[in-house]
Amino acid sequence: MKKVLILFGSKSWKTKGPFSDLKYQSCYENLYSLASKNGVALYRASYQWYDHKNNIFKYAWTFKNGVWERASEIKPDLIYDKTSFRMETNLFKEKISENYPIINDPLFTSIADNKFITSLLFPEYSKRCYLLTSSADLKKSTALIKGTRIVLKPLSESGGKGVQIIHKKQLESILIKQPLLAQEFINSSNGIVGIMKGTHDLRTVFINNKLIYSYIRQPKKDSLLANLAQGGTMFIIKNNQLPKSIFPVFKKVASTFSQFENTVYTIDFMFDKSQKPWIIELNSMPGMYFPKEEEKCMEKTYLELIKLFKNA
Structure with a gap:
């Protein structure tokens, strides 16, 4: 069975379990269970648990038979990077990448997650x-x-x-x-014609340049920030509901990053008062959370991710 380690940021090994937020824990449990059924063993570890002298992860968490278990001395076949941008983290990832393939390629991550660079790469679609x-x-x-x-x-x-x-x-x-x-500032208060009204952003999620799903985020009351981490709400929309005006952007982004293989990323948009779409940012590490009512979309996304792991 192929071993894939999901790499996270700073974390103590002494905690009772790998998660502090139960809603995220539930989603990851679904991912790990689905991966196991499809021939992939998933592990979860902090970059701080990597022993570069012996080329192993000293500690890791895995999910088996409905329980999170501790594992040790893990040598994965593949790393899936979910770390935040930090200088210390990047130094560790450089050492890890000398011995293990990483999704996404660290160079891709450094480009896609840099808002200044992406604004220069896509000037016709960026403020x-x-x-x-x-x-x-x-x-x-x-x-x-x-x-x-x-x-x-x-x-x-x-x-x-x-x-x-x-x-x-x-x-x-x-x-x-x-x-x-x-x-x-982009005034998105007119919404997206035919889809929703009000201030928003639209996130589109891609695995290997394939559009997997899309969702609208709306800010909480008296806020202009729609991110879920800032208290915003989300609802998933069908890909065939998306405005045609953003499909040329998809092609441009895919073409620009065509030299990178095995990519996972998002493109976030806002639509101004004239319904012109603007890229807000790209993100190489989309969240894994899905609300309970979106189980079908969750399973579809996780299976695409597992397929990527198996073929990488």
């Missing part, structure tokens, strides 16, 4: 980003960005972390402590 390293940069970019509001965001974070939507009159109070991006 221009301005790189800020000082208050002077912020002042210059503000004069060039249309509208009364401006979006400030980190280069590589996901889940809406660090994103600020600021009125230009408030920018004098902003301190630039790390590199940030400034971008024009």
Whole structure:
């Protein structure tokens, strides 16, 4: 049976179990059970548990017979990377990649998850980003960005972390402590014609450039950030409901990254008042969570992922 290790961030081995959030635990239990039925043994480990001298993972969690079990001295056939962008994490991944194949390729991840780079790769579908390293940069970019509001965001974070939507009159109070991006605010309050009304973003999920599923995220009351991690809600839509205007974007992204094999990524969109789609970001590590009412979509996605693991 092929061994695939799902690589995560910093984590203590002394915890009672691998998860603190039961809803995510339930989804992963479904994934591990489905993988086992299809000839793939899944393991879960922190990058900190990798012993580069002996080329093994000292510890890992696995799910068998309805129970999470501890495992040791794991030598997987493949790594599925689910770590967040951190300098320390990247150094560990470099060492791991010398001995194990990784999905996604770390180079692909570094490109796709960098919002500044992707804005340059897809300028016709992206609002221009301005790189800020000082208050002077912020002042210059503000004069060039249309509208009364401006979006400030980190280069590589996901889940809406660090994103600020600021009125230009408030920018004098902003301190630039790390590199940030400034971008024009997109007013998505008209929704997506024929699908939904109101502020939103649309996430489309791909495995090996194949569109697997799509869902709308809407922000909680009095918020403009639709990410689930920020309290937003989601509902899945059928692929045949998607606006035709985003399909050329799919082709462009697939073509741009065609030299990379075995890819998993998302493209997030907002539609402005004229219904033009704009890329908000790409994400090389889509979440694994599905609500209970979307079990069919969950199983379809997990089976595609398992197929990728088996063929990689």
